Amino acid sequence: MSATADHADGKPGEPNMATRLGFEPGTVVQELGYDDDCDDALRDAIQEITGEQFVGDDTDDVVDAVLLWYREDDGDLVDALFDVLTDLKAGGVVWLMTPKVGRDGYVDASDVAEAAPTAGLSTTSSLTVTEDWSATKLVMPKSPRKK
Numbered sequence: 001m002s003a004t005a006d007h008a009d010g011k012p013g014e015p016n017m018a019t020r021l022g023f024e025p026g027t028v029v030q031e032l033g034y035d036d037d038c039d040d041a042l043r044d045a046i047q048e049i050t051g052e053q054f055v056g057d058d059t060d061d062v063v064d065a066v067l068l069w070y071r072e073d074d075g076d077l078v079d080a081l082f083d084v085l086t087d088l089k090a091g092g093v094v095w096l097m098t099p100k101v102g103r104d105g106y107v108d109a110s111d112v113a114e115a116a117p118t119a120g121l122s123t124t125s126s127l128t129v130t131e132d133w134s135a136t137k138l139v140m141p142k143s144p145r146k147k
Helices: 040-050 077-084 109-118
Strands: 029-032 063-069 088-099 122-128 133-139
Touching: 029 040, 029 077, 063 077, 077 088, 077 109, 109 122, 109 133
Parallel strands: 029 063, 063 088
Antiparallel strands: 088 133, 122 133
16 A cells, blocks of 8 residues: 555544544545545545446446435435445445534434434444544344344
8 A cells, every 4th residue: 555545534643533433445436525625635535446437326337336415405304224234235334424413514412312213223333433524333233133
């Protein structure tokens, strides 16, 4: 990996956040909710690691991961989460990006905790990924084992 990729979020000596989010070469990522307030350094780091451009909501293919930028005023969170499941492959990951506390568009963690299971997703972890954004990892629950 190049020095640029190691520190693609701009701070030498700190881990690349895109790597901490689990992105790997060849991962196909669908990006939804992009606006000019999104963190371009994180976006660039993800694309550099994956070696792939983001696909939009008009893709005909399944994707390995969804990067969903979501703000309080973006509509119903449950609907947004249902929408991301359309193109997500089985075993795929949704990274729900929400503004941190005190930032415009902040989404309370309890709203995420309530919306995820309604949409059929489980919350597994949350990370602070940039100065302005937090990431919540959502996955489809594993089906119970048959006896």
